[in-house]
Each structure stands twice: as structure tokens, then as C-alpha cells.
Amino acid sequence: MNLTFLGTSCMVPTKDRAQTAIVLEHKGELLLFDSGENVQRQFQLADLKPTRIGKIFLTHWHGDHVLGLPGLLQTLSSQEYSDVLLIFGPPGIKEKINVMMGVFDFDNRLKIEIHEVKNGRIYENSEYEIYAAPLKHRVPCLAYSFVLKDRLRIDLKKASILGLKPGPVMGKLQKGHPVKFKGREIKPEETTYVVKGKKITFVFDTLPVKEAISIAKGSDLLITEAVYTSELEEKAHEHKHLTAKQAALIAKESKSKQLILTHLSPRYKDKTTLLKEAKIVFPKTQLAKDFMKIKI
Ligand SMILES: [Zn+2]
Ligand SMILES: [Zn+2]
Helix, strand or coil, X not given: CEEEEEECECCCCCCCCCECEEEEEECCEEEEECCCCCHHHHHHHCCCCHHHEEEEEXXXXXXXXXXXXXXXXXXXXXXXXXXXXXXXXXXXXXXXXHHHHHHCCCCCCCEEEEEXXXXXXXXXXXXXEEEEEECCCCCCCEEEXXXXXXXXXXXXXXXXXXXXXXXXXXXXXXCCCCEEECCEEECHHXXXXXXXXXXEEEECCCCCCHHHHXXXXXXXEEEEECCECHHHHHHHXXXXXXXXXXXXXXXXXXXXXXXXXXXXXXXXXCCHHHHHHHHHHCCCEEECCCCCEEEC
């Protein structure tokens, strides 16, 4: 899986940073988390095709997270995107999206399914699950976790001892089903091993609430906003955002393995001030930048 940061600024785009948008690539499908202004151009620059988007997850309806949405949907519509596009977001987004689609004069051929979600597992297929949790921001806001399920892999050595060759029988075992082979039953455990899944959690924008820690529990990668340093903790509280230290505490308390800070404020010319503060609490922290790619 590949994770690409398309936008890492908060509030306004800057010369170097677009507004929040992150793309997760999983087996050819793109999952888009937030859709800040100019997201389409960021897609182009990152060499990613928006027509591969399968699902969009919106954290909340603030401009710096959704201003890229109308343009993106218009383009998908004009490119005859044939799938049903799933959009997930907090309560209220159905109306917002419908109003937004209504104010632009274009021939909408896009099939969209909007899911207003609140909490718990909001999506599942054979490969992965998506969880949501309510955060505390100025408007309804959600955190999301992408959880790749554990997978079975064939142990080729063990399989060849049993005389198995790549093909449908192996395929069945890999899916966890027993098979009949040369007169006896082979159980999946005899020829397979488990590859542990992965968990990636997205937390923006919010006050430091316990729900953020719960949803992030055991994440391989946690991505959070960090708008302020602790010096401006009061301001962070007033605007319902995290400080770098609070973000690091969420990473520590959730026992996440790695933290990336994004949604960075133009207020800090030198963003390493935020990084230094977080690293004191959680050393495995790094700063996001536009077009940064992470292999997971
Ligand atoms: Zn924001
Ligand atoms: Zn916001």
C-alpha cells in the first residue's frame, strides 16, 4: 500500500503546501481522505488518476478539507466515471453535498452514494475495514481508521512437500478453506502462514479527546493535525485544534508505532518547532510535506 500526502497545510494553501488531502492506494483502488482546494492538480502532480478513486472519506465540512470536492466530482462526471462513488462523512454532509452539486451548472452523470456515519465500523469488504469515531471540533468531525485484514499466504516449501502446485487448490487454501487433495483433506494451517494486517488512523481536526486515542489504538501509522505548539495551547483550545504535544500524547497513549503531523499552520515558518515538541513525547514522529509517499 502507498500513502501519498496531497496537501498538508491548514486554513490556506501556501506556496509549498496545498490544503488537506491524503490518498491511500490499495490494490489499484484509491481511497481519498479529505479533499482540500486544488486537489485535482495535486493528483496530476503526484501522477495519480482520480478515476481510480473508489471512496472518499470526509472528516468535516470545513473549507480546507472539502473545497476541492466540487471540481473533483465535476471532472469524474465528465470522464464518465462508471462506478458508484461512495462518500462517507459526518451527519449533515448529505445536504451539504446536494446543495453544492446544485449550485454549479453542469451535466452531472456521476452516481454517488453518500453515507452519513457516526461511530464504529462503517465499511467492510474482504480486504479491509474502515472505522469512524466522533471528534470534538467546531462542527461535526470524524476520525477514520483503515484496517487491512490479516491475510493467509502459502508456505511454498510446505506446499511442495505435500505435492501442491500453484493453481485453484492453492488458491482455496489461501482463502482459508480446507481442500481434498490426493485422497486426503489438507487444512489451511498446514500450508499457510498469517501476514498481519495494518492499521492507519487519521485524526483531524479536534480537541484532544479520548475517542481519538481509542480509534488510534495500536495503529501502525497515526496521522494527526498539529496546528499549534504548546505555547498557544489556549488558542488551540479556543479553536478546537491540537497542539503538537497533544498529538504526540495521542500517539503515545494509543500505542501507535509511528506518528506523522500534518495540517500544518503557515504561522510557523520553521515547522521543525512543531516536530521538536512532539518528539519529546513521541520520538517516532515526522512532519508531512506535499507529495511525501509512505510505503506501508
Ligand atoms: Zn482543518
Ligand atoms: Zn476544521
